[in-house]
Structure formats: structure tokens, C-alpha cells
Amino acid sequence: MGVVLAAAGLTFVSCGGGPPLSPAEVAVRRVAVMPSDPDDPAWSTAPLHVAPLILQDMVEPRLLAPSTREVRVQALTDGARVAFRLAWDDPSRDDLPGAARFGDACAVQLPARIAPDIPAPQMGEPGRAVEITHWRAFWQATVDGRGDTIQDIYPNATVDHYPFEAATLPLDSPARKEMADRYAPARALGNRMAGPRASPVEDLVAEGPGTIRPAAALVSDGRGRYRDQGWSVVLARPLPEAPAGAGRSQIAFAVWDGAHAESGSRKMRTGWIPMNIEPRR
Numbered sequence: 001m002g003v004v005l006a007a008a009g010l011t012f013v014s015c016g017g018g019p020p021l022s023p024a025e026v027a028v029r030r031v032a033v034m035p036s037d038p039d040d041p042a043w044s045t046a047p048l049h050v051a052p053l054i055l056q057d058m059v060e061p062r063l064l065a066p067s068t069r070e071v072r073v074q075a076l077t078d079g080a081r082v083a084f085r086l087a088w089d090d091p092s093r094d095d096l097p098g099a100a101r102f103g104d105a106c107a108v109q110l111p112a113r114i115a116p117d118i119p120a121p122q123m124g125e126p127g128r129a130v131e132i133t134h135w136r137a138f139w140q141a142t143v144d145g146r147g148d149t150i151q152d153i154y155p156n157a158t159v160d161h162y163p164f165e166a167a168t169l170p171l172d173s174p175a176r177k178e179m180a181d182r183y184a185p186a187r188a189l190g191n192r193m194a195g196p197r198a199s200p201v202e203d204l205v206a207e208g209p210g211t212i213r214p215a216a217a218l219v220s221d222g223r224g225r226y227r228d229q230g231w232s233v234v235l236a237r238p239l240p241e242a243p244a245g246a247g248r249s250q251i252a253f254a255v256w257d258g259a260h261a262e263s264g265s266r267k268m269r270t271g272w273i274p275m276n277i278e279p280r281r
Contacts, residue, residue, distance in 0.1 A: 035083065043085050052069070080238065102258040103138040108252070123206040254268065
């Protein structure tokens with residue numbers, strides 16, 4: 001995983017006037033109001049942890065060629081929720097779905113419960129679940145206003161006729177909706193992967209590789225922005241369940257690079273990283 005640069009709990013001040021550095025852990029600073037935008041000035045006060053990424057070469061489908069080198073992490077909490085700002089370099093913006101296209105993405109993983117012993121970082125263990133908040137660039141583009149029709153994804157495509165757009169079906173009528181659902185079965189069945197999306201994130205639960213499943217409800221939110229050859233993404237979610245007074249846990253991160261055909265288990269990742277939540281004042 002690399003050399004630990006400082007004792008846990010020690011925070012350094014950066015030399016360039018940026019946020020303070022926290023090399024050995026993710027230090028979660030308390031604030032009155034949490035930011036939801038990656039460019040919010042509040043992030044300038046949050047300690048910065050630079051997390052080296054490693055190959056996911058343990059389970060199929062493996063990733064055997066390195067892509068993203070590191071992810072830069074900051075964290076803030078208001079005592080009920082915690083927000084993470086993830087930033088990484090990526091020379092290509094991959095946020096357009098389609099055949100043989102892969103999208104950029106990132107995720108944070110925490111133990112479902114803060115406890116002295118933690119589950120394996122490879123997505124938990126049976127009976128010892130982890131909770132994952134997953135952001136996709138595909139979904140962010142939809143939330144930001146891009147449509148999900150054939151013409152939106154393939155601007156040069158020509159469609160002769162869709163039955164659900166027939167002139168005999170009035171706009172917003174039940175008959176028109178029923179016909180549209182017939183031609184979009186995934187959406188009609190409530191498939192969470194089908195657009196359009198109201199949020200660019202999903203909540204997942206896992207108890208080991210191959211067990212990942214949607215959480216019972218979406219409790220996280222997020223926002224991503226691409227500029228200057230890289231992504232900045234804020235992921236906000238409730239703090240994990242913890243005994244009274246507990247302020248230390250572990251966290252892990254993952255990044256997918258669409259330009260390298262990364263998807264599913266093919267990703268760059270970290271192991272567990274110590275996370276220290278600032279006590280109440």
C-alpha cells in the first residue's frame with residue numbers, strides 16, 4: 001500500500017497556501033453547513049489526503065494495467081452526514097453511454113458499522129457488510145440536462161417513427177405512457193440503471209466479492225464536475241452507525257477510467273485507510 005508518511009492523527013500545513021495536508025489518514029473536519037458543490041470554498045479548510053491507487057487484481061474481471069495513479073480526498077461532517085470530495089487526473093471526459101463505451105466513475109466504501117474489527121476491504125465479508133456510495137459520469141451528464149434519447153447519444157442518428165410518439169396518443173396521456181413503457185422495459189420494471197436519472201449516485205451494500213446489491217433506499221447524494229483534465233466529485237451520505245463517542249473508522253476508495261475500458265471489478269482502488277472524525281467542540 002505504500003509507506004506511511006506520518007503518525008496517525010498528525011496534520012501538516014501545505015506549503016502552497018492550499019488545504020492542510022493529512023498524509024496518514026482521512027481527517028474529517030466538522031462544519032456547520034456541509035458543501036454539496038466540488039468548487040465550494042469550504043473545501044479549502046478541509047485536510048487533504050492523497051491516496052495512492054492500486055490494481056484490482058484479486059477477483060475476475062481483474063485490472064492488470066495501471067491507469068489512475070492517485071485520488072485526492074477531503075472530508076467534512078456536520079455530525080449527521082459526511083461529505084467526501086474526490087479529485088483525480090483524467091485526460092479524457094468519458095460521460096457518454098453507448099455500445100462499447102465505458103464511463104468514468106468513483107466510489108467510497110465504509111464499514112456498515114464502526115467497530116474495533118473491520119471487514120475485509122474487498123467489499124466486506126459474510127455477516128460483516130460494507131456500504132458503498134457510487135457515482136457515475138454517465139448519470140451526472142443526465143442530471144445536468146443531457147437527454148437519454150437515441151438523438152442525444154448519437155446526434156447523427158435518424159429515427160423514422162416511435163409508436164409511443166404517434167399523433168393519436170395525446171401528450172401526457174395514460175395511453176401514451178403505457179406505450180412508452182412497453183418500449184422501455186427496463187424503466188417500466190424499475191431498473192435503477194435505466195434513465196432518466198434524478199441523482200448521479202447509487203447506494204450499494206456488499207458482504208464480499210460478487211455479493212453487491214442495491215441498498216434498500218437511496219440516502220446519499222453527489223455532484224461531479226470535469227475541468228482542467230480531471231474530475232472533482234462530492235459524495236455525501238449519513239455517517240456510519242457508531243457506538244457513542246466513537247470517532248475513528250476506516251474508508252476505501254475506487255476510481256474507474258472509461259478510456260481504459262474499466263467497469264465493474266476492473267478498477268483502481270485502495271485498501272482500508274484510517275478515518276478520523278473530529279470530535280464535537
